[in-house]
Amino acid sequence: MDSFEIIIKEETFRIIRSGPENDIFSVFNHATCHIIKKNSFGIWKSVEHRFGTDSLPIDEVGEAIEKHYKDFDAAVGNAPQLSEF
Structure with missing residues (x-):
């Protein structure tokens, strides 16, 4: 992965x-573990809070995910795409 x-x-x-x-x-x-997903409206949401603190800078994390996969796809060319981007 x-x-x-x-x-x-x-x-x-x-x-x-x-x-x-x-x-x-x-x-x-x-300090924490969250499972997150981008919904159909384009908003990042926590779908499960496994342990630790409730606070998570989810918007910043979502932006980092989007940037990481955009840069990764550009470098590799055939890397998997996020379905909602």
Whole structure:
């Protein structure tokens, strides 16, 4: 699985895509774990809070996911696409 890390407000988050054809992502660090997905209106939502703090900068995480896969697709050419982008 493709994964990457981002730093938002001095917190590091690891983001893992659930599968190559999937638009569901696990977002976690030492303090929290959330499962997020972009809905049909283009808004990122937490679909499951597994543990830790309730707060998650979900908009910033969603923007990082979109940028990561856009850059990744441009570099590789045939990488999996997010269905709602």
